[in-house]
Amino acid sequence: MIPAAKVLPQALIASPERRQEADADREIVARVQAGEVAAFDVLVHRYRERVYGVIYNLIGNREDAADLTQDCFIKAFRSIHRFQAQAAFFTWLYRIAVNSTLSQLRRQRLRSFLSLDQLDTEAPVAKEVLDALTDKSGADRATFAQELQEKLNDALQRLSIKHRTVVTLFEIDGLNHQEIAEVMECSEGTVRSRLHYAKQQLQAELAPYLRR
Amino acid sequence: MKRPSQRPVTVEDLLRLKRAERPPEAFWADFDRGLREKQLAALLPRRPWWQRWAERGFWPAWGRLALPVGAAGLITGLFLVPRPGGESTATLGVVARNVEPVPAAALVAPGTEVSVPDAPVAPHEVVPAAVASPVLAVAAAEAVAPADPVRATAPARAGIDPFPVTWASAGGAEAAMAVSLLGGSRRIEPRAATPRAVVEPLQQMVPPGERRGARILTAMVSMAAVEGGPRATDRVASRLSEERLYDQIERFGARGAGVNVRF
Numbered sequence: 001m002i003p004a005a006k007v008l009p010q011a012l013i014a015s016p017e018r019r020q021e022a023d024a025d026r027e028i029v030a031r032v033q034a035g036e037v038a039a040f041d042v043l044v045h046r047y048r049e050r051v052y053g054v055i056y057n058l059i060g061n062r063e064d065a066a067d068l069t070q071d072c073f074i075k076a077f078r079s080i081h082r083f084q085a086q087a088a089f090f091t092w093l094y095r096i097a098v099n100s101t102l103s104q105l106r107r108q109r110l111r112s113f114l115s116l117d118q119l120d121t122e123a124p125v126a127k128e129v130l131d132a133l134t135d136k137s138g139a140d141r142a143t144f145a146q147e148l149q150e151k152l153n154d155a156l157q158r159l160s161i162k163h164r165t166v167v168t169l170f171e172i173d174g175l176n177h178q179e180i181a182e183v184m185e186c187s188e189g190t191v192r193s194r195l196h197y198a199k200q201q202l203q204a205e206l207a208p209y210l211r212r
Numbered sequence: 213m214k215r216p217s218q219r220p221v222t223v224e225d226l227l228r229l230k231r232a233e234r235p236p237e238a239f240w241a242d243f244d245r246g247l248r249e250k251q252l253a254a255l256l257p258r259r260p261w262w263q264r265w266a267e268r269g270f271w272p273a274w275g276r277l278a279l280p281v282g283a284a285g286l287i288t289g290l291f292l293v294p295r296p297g298g299e300s301t302a303t304l305g306v307v308a309r310n311v312e313p314v315p316a317a318a319l320v321a322p323g324t325e326v327s328v329p330d331a332p333v334a335p336h337e338v339v340p341a342a343v344a345s346p347v348l349a350v351a352a353a354e355a356v357a358p359a360d361p362v363r364a365t366a367p368a369r370a371g372i373d374p375f376p377v378t379w380a381s382a383g384g385a386e387a388a389m390a391v392s393l394l395g396g397s398r399r400i401e402p403r404a405a406t407p408r409a410v411v412e413p414l415q416q417m418v419p420p421g422e423r424r425g426a427r428i429l430t431a432m433v434s435m436a437a438v439e440g441g442p443r444a445t446d447r448v449a450s451r452l453s454e455e456r457l458y459d460q461i462e463r464f465g466a467r468g469a470g471v472n473v474r475f
Contacts, residue, residue: 070247074254117233126232132219171227202223211221
């Protein structure tokens with residue numbers, strides 16, 4: 001098996017964790033391609049939350065996101081024999097997820113209702129932001145968190161599909177510009193430009209919750 | 213009550229809140245179950261179309277249509293499937309070639325008076341010149357076959373007026389042509405059209421003026437029939453006398469191609 005470091009661009013495997021992950025993925029993919037169907041479950045368990053997160057943040061509806069995540073894994077399973085080592089498995093999987101979601105969003109352009117997952121107010125990321133924004137506690141804090149969550153999701157849904165995708169992949173999922181460019185099949189400059197514009201729009205929408 | 217911290221809050225901070233939106237653990241159990249089902253469905257070979265139709269409830273609807281559609285199919289099949297022992301064009305051709313030319317004089321009915329020369333009539337004299345192909349020759353031979361007494365007398369009249377004979381043979385030829393066209397290539401059961409009665413074409417023609425006048429009269433009669441009810445009531449209402457009524461009717465008439473109205 002060719003190690004990922006020899007195949008993938010250096011920027012994509014910059015971190016040692018990402019490199020290890022890519023190597024492990026390639027090994028599992030090779031097993032699935034050899035006919036070991038059960039090995040695909042390992043990939044599903046490794047990526048299901050991340051793929052669901054991307055789709056959920058793009059579509060803003062948990063039921064649709066669950067269906068699309070399942071479909072994404074089925075598509076990956078069906079076409080895994082076509083997967084080659086030019087890209088990391090997760091980039092390939094993300095591309096399937098994003099393309100499926102974009103197709104779904106184009107089909108149901110008029111339908112826009114949110115069905116959100118519970119915001120874990122005790123998670124370190126949320127706790128820090130909520131502490132900075134409010135002095136309330138208990139039920140009032142939960143109400144404020146819910147209101148902020150709705151406003152945030154609403155603002156995200158107001159972005160165009162492409163801008164929303166860039167923001168989701170960069171700010172929420174933590175991909176870098178090059179990875180996003182690869183997933184979205186566009187240039188890095190386009191990614192940066194879209195990201196800048198999307199943040200400007202979000203700043204205008206969420207101004208009451210920002211503090212300088 | 214604690215005070216909010218004074219650290220700045222940016223868009224990036226707010227977006228990071230989205231990382232804290234997570235589905236409950238039970239969600240993943242359902243997710244895995246659903247994914248397993250879809251995965252198994254993807255592994256199974258695609259079923260044939262009739263099984264998928266059965267799943268969608270097509271066959272109960274088909275059951276209502278089965279009888280009429282089946283009957284229609286059977287009838288169509290009866291028309292299209294050739295009979296094993298049926299006559300084809302080739303057979304007819306053989307039969308036709310075996311028909312010997314019959315002198316016209318021999319076909320004359322015993323009591324008929326005909327002033328025909330004694331010389332036998334050759335087939336080419338009976339069959340029109342245009343009918344040169346074997347098929348049409350067959351038709352001509354059929355036309356003079358003694359099975360039909362009307363046709364049998366036709367050659368007898370040929371000596372006097374050859375035109376009817378020509379038309380009769382052409383009528384038979386038309387039927388034979390249809391047989392050859394339909395039955396020759398696809399072996400469809402030949403159904404020769406029944407030959408039409410021989411009528412002089414000029415006798416069939418009706419002068420246009422007479423035809424138009426007849427049409428107008430028909431229209432007037434039908435209008436009178438339609439207006440019969442109301443007119444009777446009108447009569448009762450206005451108490452018209454019989455003479456006056458007929459006088460009014462007689463004011464309208466048709467002659468030739470026109471309509472007259474007398475005032």
